[in-house]
Amino acid sequence: xxxxxxxxxxxxxxxxxxxxxxxxxxxxxxxxxxxxxxxxxxxxxxxxxxxxxxxxxxxxxxxxxxxxxxxxxxxxxxxxxxxxxxxxxxxxxxxxxxxxxxxxxxxxxxxxxxxxxxxxxxxxxxxxxxxxxxxxxxxxxxxxxxxxxxxxxxxxxxxxxxxxxxxxxxxxxxxxxxxxxxxxxxxxxxxxxxxxxxxxxxxxxxxxxxxxxxxxxxxxxxxxxxxxxxx
Amino acid sequence: xxxxxxxxxxxxxxxxxxxxxxxxxxxxxxxxxxxxxxxxxxxxxxxxxxxxxxxxxxxxxxxxxxxxxxxxxxxxxxxxxxxxxxxxxxxxxxxxxxxxxxxxxxxxxxxxxxxxxxxxxxxxxxxxxxxxxxxxxxxxxxxxxxxxxxxxxxxxxxxxxxxxxxxxxxxxxxxxxxxxxxxxxxxxxxxxxxxxxxxxxxxxxxxxxxxxxxxxxxxxxxxxxxxxxxx
Numbered sequence: 001x002x003x004x005x006x007x008x009x010x011x012x013x014x015x016x017x018x019x020x021x022x023x024x025x026x027x028x029x030x031x032x033x034x035x036x037x038x039x040x041x042x043x044x045x046x047x048x049x050x051x052x053x054x055x056x057x058x059x060x061x062x063x064x065x066x067x068x069x070x071x072x073x074x075x076x077x078x079x080x081x082x083x084x085x086x087x088x089x090x091x092x093x094x095x096x097x098x099x100x101x102x103x104x105x106x107x108x109x110x111x112x113x114x115x116x117x118x119x120x121x122x123x124x125x126x127x128x129x130x131x132x133x134x135x136x137x138x139x140x141x142x143x144x145x146x147x148x149x150x151x152x153x154x155x156x157x158x159x160x161x162x163x164x165x166x167x168x169x170x171x172x173x174x175x176x177x178x179x180x181x182x183x184x185x186x187x188x189x190x191x192x193x194x195x196x197x198x199x200x201x202x203x204x205x206x207x208x209x210x211x212x213x214x215x216x217x218x219x220x221x222x223x224x225x226x227x228x229x230x231x
Numbered sequence: 232x233x234x235x236x237x238x239x240x241x242x243x244x245x246x247x248x249x250x251x252x253x254x255x256x257x258x259x260x261x262x263x264x265x266x267x268x269x270x271x272x273x274x275x276x277x278x279x280x281x282x283x284x285x286x287x288x289x290x291x292x293x294x295x296x297x298x299x300x301x302x303x304x305x306x307x308x309x310x311x312x313x314x315x316x317x318x319x320x321x322x323x324x325x326x327x328x329x330x331x332x333x334x335x336x337x338x339x340x341x342x343x344x345x346x347x348x349x350x351x352x353x354x355x356x357x358x359x360x361x362x363x364x365x366x367x368x369x370x371x372x373x374x375x376x377x378x379x380x381x382x383x384x385x386x387x388x389x390x391x392x393x394x395x396x397x398x399x400x401x402x403x404x405x406x407x408x409x410x411x412x413x414x415x416x417x418x419x420x421x422x423x424x425x426x427x428x429x430x431x432x433x434x435x436x437x438x439x440x441x442x443x444x445x446x447x448x449x450x451x452x453x454x455x456x457x458x459x460x461x462x
Contacts, residue, residue: 118432120429120430120432120433121428121429121432121433123432123433123435123436124435124436124439166462167462170443170447195447195450195451195454196450196451197352197443197446197447197450198351198352198446198449198450199351201349201351201352201354202351202352202354202443202446204354204355204439205354205355205439205440205442205443205446206443208355208435208436208439208440208443209436209439209440209443211436212401212428212433212436212437212439212440213461215428215429215433215436216401216426216428216461218429219426219427219428219429220426220427223426223461223462226461226462227461227462228459228460228461228462229459229460229462230444230447230454230457230458230459231397231398231454231457231458231459231460
C-alpha cells in the first residue's frame, strides 16, 4: 500500500456520493490526492456501501484512501468543502437541510446542470435564478461561498480509472479564495485542468455546455462520454 | 504558384467577407481548398479591396486562390453555399435582401451568435426564435436549407495563417445533404474537424459556447482567442 503525494488538512464531503459524478470524484481524488473524503447520502447505509466499494477498488490499485461515509447532513457539517454531486432538483432542498451545520469556513461546490430532453436532444433548462449554481447561492447561508466546478465532466468516463483523462473543468465563483481552494482540489486529479471563467453570473454558458456534450455523443458514434479541452 | 489539391465545382459566397470570420474563412479556404470563393459586402468596393488583400496574402504563400468579389446580393445569387459572416443583428435583413436570388440548390450557413456584455463578461442573448440560426431559418425561403457552422471559431486566430489550428466546429441543420456539403467544406480547412450536433433546435447550446470562450480568454491570461476540442 502507498499513500498519496498530496498532503492536506482539507476535508471534502461528496454529498450524493453514491451517484455517477460523486463516484468519479471519490475514485479520482482517492487515487490521486490525499484529501480526506466522506461519501454522503440521504441514506447512511448506502453511503457506507459505496465507500466500501470505492475503498476496495482503490486498494486493488495499491492505494489506501482516506474515505469515510456519513448521512449527508453529518458529512457536510464535518467538511471544509461540500460537493453537491446531486441532481439539480434536489439541490435547494439539500442545501437547506445542511445549512445549519455550515459556517463561513465551508465551501459549497456544485457540478449540477438543469436539462430537459426533447426528441432532438438535451437542452439547457436553467432555473429562474438563471443557473443552478446561482440558485444554490440564493439558498445557501450568506457567509458560505459557492463555487461551480466539475460541471461538464463525464462521470462515467472519470469513474473508469483505467482511462487516462486530459480535460478541463471550468470554475465559477464570487469568492476568489474559495475558488482557489477548489482549483487546488481539481488540479490534484491527474489530467484535469481547472480554468477560471469568472463570477457566478457567468454560469449559464458553462452549464449549457453539458447538454451540448451529450448531444455530441448522440450524433457521433465515436464520441461517448465527451470531454472538452480549451486551448 | 501552386493550385490546391481539393477540386470542386462548389462556389462559396462569404457575405460580410470583409469582417473577422469572413477574412479567416477566405484565407483558410483560399489556402487549403480549391473552392471558388466570392467576398461579399454591402459595398462592392470594400469587397474588392478585401479580396485583393486576401489574394495578395495568399500569393505571398505561393497560392493562387479562386477569389472574387461582389456586392452581397450578387455574390449570393451566384453561389451554391452562402456563408452569412455578418453580425447577428444584420442577419435577418441580409437574408431578406438576398432571398430573391436564392433557390433550393443554395445552402445558407451562419456562424452568428447573439451576445450581450455586462461587467462580468459576455452572455448569450438569443433572439426570440431561440437561436440566431433558427431566426435565419425562419426568414429564409422555405426550400433553402440552413446550416449552422464555424460558430465558435476565433476569426482572429484563424486569420493568422502562421497559426496551425487543431480545433472542432459544430454543425447544425435539418437537411442532412446540406449539412454534409458544409462538413466537406469545413473539413477542407487543415486542422478543422466538423462534428454533427443534430438539427437546428439544438443550436442554443452551440451558440452559448461563443461567449463562454470569450469569458475564458478574459479570466485566463494565456488563453487569447480560445479554440475548443471535443474528445
